Amino acid sequence: MKKVLSIAGSDCSGGAGVQADLKTFSAHGVFGMSVIVSVVAENTSRVIDIQDVTSDMIGKQIDAVFEDIEVDAVKIGMLSTPECMKAVAEKLLKYSPQNVVVDPVMYAKNGCPLMEPSAVDTLIETIIPLADVLTPNIPEAEKIADMQISTIANMEVAAKKIYAMGCKAVIVKGGHHIGNAIDILFDGDRVYHFETTRIDTKNTHGTGCTFSSAIASNLAKAMSIQDAVAQAKAYVTMAIEHSLAIGNGCGPTNHFYNLYKYGLSEERTGNTK
Numbered sequence: 488m489k490k491v492l493s494i495a496g497s498d499c500s501g502g503a504g505v506q507a508d509l510k511t512f513s514a515h516g517v518f519g520m521s522v523i524v525s526v527v528a529e530n531t532s533r534v535i536d537i538q539d540v541t542s543d544m545i546g547k548q549i550d551a552v553f554e555d556i557e558v559d560a561v562k563i564g565m566l567s568t569p570e571c572m573k574a575v576a577e578k579l580l581k582y583s584p585q586n587v588v589v590d591p592v593m594y595a596k597n598g599c600p601l602m603e604p605s606a607v608d609t610l611i612e613t614i615i616p617l618a619d620v621l622t623p624n625i626p627e628a629e630k631i632a633d634m635q636i637s638t639i640a641n642m643e644v645a646a647k648k649i650y651a652m653g654c655k656a657v658i659v660k661g662g663h664h665i666g667n668a669i670d671i672l673f674d675g676d677r678v679y680h681f682e683t684t685r686i687d688t689k690n691t692h693g694t695g696c697t698f699s700s701a702i703a704s705n706l707a708k709a710m711s712i713q714d715a716v717a718q719a720k721a722y723v724t725m726a727i728e729h730s731l732a733i734g735n736g737c738g739p740t741n742h743f744y745n746l747y748k749y750g751l752s753e754e755r756t757g758n759t760k
């Protein structure tokens with residue numbers, strides 16, 4: 488069985504962060520592992536508080552995984568401060584895992600900040616160059632590329648600008664745009680569009696975590712980046728289509744529907760060892 492590690496924040500309400508990542512991994516038939524970088528007291532409506540785990544303890548969790556287990560892909564989510572970023576970057580440089588997907592989380596769906604605004608420079612310097620795939624949403628791409636994005640053409644320019652910062656591929660996600668949900672992938676060579684009709688729901692808490700974890704799972708199974716993104720897009724679309732009206736704010740994506748629909752065939756899990 489392929490093994491995928493999430494390095495991210497904990498969402499106690501279960502819709503985003505490490506919890507969404509582990510649910511996505513299970514639905515993809517890969518073995519999920521987690522390094523908790525921050526404990527977030529949050530729900531579908533608001534973020535109450537953030538407690539970062541110490542750099543030392545972040546490092547020790549990463550050591551614990553890598554000294555014992557072969558990791559096929561890593562998904563990195565919320566890193567709230569430069570200290571958290573440096574702790575993660577140091578260990579990634581040490582272990583140089585394959586298939587690193589970075590979701591540069593800055594805000595929750597309800598608009599609450601999850602990253603210190605001043606940490607963008609450290610993100611660009613230490614984390615982005617380690618990413619095989621970077622998955623910013625539009626507000627995150629605006630901050631990283633330091634430009635406004637209001638059109639698909641702007642999304643393409645931002646993807647190319649961010650690619651030049653040293654990651655191997657960038658997907659600017661269109662969840663925050665109007666009209667169809669269009670994601671733009673730039674792999675240094677070509678621009679690809681992944682488009683679905685927009686689903687009319689407020690229950691989109693954790694869509695970005697779901698999407699990036701699905702990409703990491705697919706890369707672990709040796710798919711090309713293009714195929715990994717195409718299948719992750721299908722996965723997240725279904726998870727939004729069947730999203731759950733849990734809580735009073737933006738409800739979470741639904742992983743069980745995907746599980747039941749596809750089942751866990753040998754072909755789907757990659758192998759049965």
Ligand SMILES: Nc1ncnc2c1ncn2[C@@H]1O[C@H](COP(=O)(O)OP(=O)(O)OP(=O)(O)O)[C@@H](O)[C@H]1O
Pocket residue numbers: 503594595596623624625660661662663668669670683684685686687688691692693694695696697698720723724727
């Ligand atoms: N209403 C929607 N209908 C269809 N697809 C959507 C919708 N909202 C988001 N998506 C898709 O979900 C994926 C995640 O994009 P999004 O921009 O929502 O991420 P995000 O803002 O980082 O999510 P979060 O911060 O809540 O984890 C993308 O593939 C995007 O196109």
Ligand SMILES: Cc1ncc(CO)c(N)n1
Pocket residue numbers: 495496497498503504505527529564565592594595596601692693694695696
């Ligand atoms: C812990 C955590 N990570 C990521 C997100 C983004 O949705 C969130 N709301 N909470």
